[in-house]
Amino acid sequence: MGGTDDSVTQKVHLVSLGCPKNLVDSEVTLGGLVAEGFRPVDDPAEADVIVVNTCSFISAATEESIDTVLALAREKTEGRCRTLIVAGCMAQRYGTELERELPEVDYFVGTGEFHRIARMLKERPVRKVQVGPPRYLPDEQSPRVRSNSSFSAYLKVSEGCSQRCTFCVIPGLRGPLRSRRIASLVAEAEALARGGVVELNVVSQDTNAYGMDLEPREGRPPLARLLRELGGIERLRWIRLLYMYPRRFPATLMDVIAREPRVVKYLDLPLQHIDGGVLRRMGRGVGEDRSRRLVAQLRERIPGLVLRTTFMVGFPGETERAFQKLLDFVEESRFEYLGVFAFSPEEGTPAAQLSGQVPEEEKQARVRALMEVQQRISRTYHAGLVGTVQDVLVEGYAEETDLLLQGRLATQAPEVDGRVLINAGNAAAGSIVPVRIDQALDYDLVGHIVSSGGESWTTTMSV
Secondary structure, X not given: OOOOOOOXXXXXXXXXXXXXXXXXXXXXXXXXXXXXXXXXXXXXXXXXXXXXXXXXXXXXXXXXXXXXHHHHHHHHHHOOOOEEEEEEHHHHHHHHHHHHHOOOOOEEEOOOOHHHHHHHHHHOOOOOEEOOOOOOOOOOOOOOOOOOOOOEEEEEOEEOOOOOOOOOOHHHHHOOOEEOOHXXXXXXXXXXXXXXXXXXXXXXXXXXXXXOOOOHHHOOOXXXXXXXXXXXXXXXXXXXXXXXXXXXXXXXXXXXXXXXXXXXXXXXXXXXXXXXXXXXXXXXXXXXXXXXXXXXXXXXXXOOOEEEEEEEEOXXXXXXXXXXXXXXHHHHHOOOEEEEXXXXXXXXXXXXXXXXXXXXXXXXXXXXXXXXXXXXXXXXXXXXOOOOEEEXXXXXXXXXXXXXXXXXXXXXXXXXXXXXXXXOOOOOOOOEEEEEEEEEOOOOEEEEEEOOOOOEOOOOOOO
């Protein structure tokens, strides 16, 4: 294969960039390669084949993807690599252009073709760009090699998006909404739980739209039925919902989230803005009044709810007054977690052509101003947890030192919402233990494990 002996097991190194949805695709890609006899390796210098699953949601992600590809391309001249594959969103978006600009890449594989990579490596097609309309949808039979941990996993419930936000390239990269059957998802979740998963993160491009393309027999709303069935899997402890588009959020779904004990009281609800004019120009299909009512309804119907949201600042036409309205809304709503992005004019999107483009310097100033407000809110929220005992999923040793453990609350999603540093007590990774919160930092918490009798271990290290 490409100058190597096919009788020898080929080694493959895969790099996954971007969001958790992309990570699931990477795990399916790797599963297919392993099923065909390839052996994964952590060191790219040892690999015969290197696959980069790219992100291209915004310009910065595209630049990171290109930099990663160029860095790994050196393994073709300096290492043993014989085949370099660029897969995912960047290949789907720019495959033909990149074929000219990156001659060191052997294949560009789009978002609907990644499951064919193992077969391509055996058949060696002449055409370098393997990009077509994205239609592929994995199921519970798709081989998958999980790469994050043995106790936490993502369950991708659908692919694509049928919304038409004016700033977003996702529908073009991923195609329209395509939902998996509930039975397929439950079967996969049961298999994950048997393998040791205790935390299941439900993801898609638009999780609230899950099942709207399925027949009524799946139940309405389909997501509520899915959650009820996932909630019956005893080995699972936490089921978390991510990327809940606010356009549709029926009361039935709110009640299921409130009542199902395994569904954590946490929602990732990307509102993007609160000003009605900005929301209309964004094409969100949700106005100011609906957004405010939705936040209030969620707080009322789901006791103890922790909300994460995302806002975009500097969108074309965002005036000082509109931005101030957003600041005031954040102050009033007291979101526990919040992300802020500056608008990026993406090629091929309607928003890139809108009048009233905001200067980059002003965008960054607005990002800083909004994050300063949110930092005060987060600090107050964290301070309110000091002295309480919280269940914490232990992830292992802290990144900085093996003298500390780290973990997360049920209301802290992986990689985005901070962590709990544990400075006293021992517990195995994947276990959920009671931790008394002793200290609140800007983004993290510090505490010690308490025993079932309420006693605590002696503190071994302070933060």
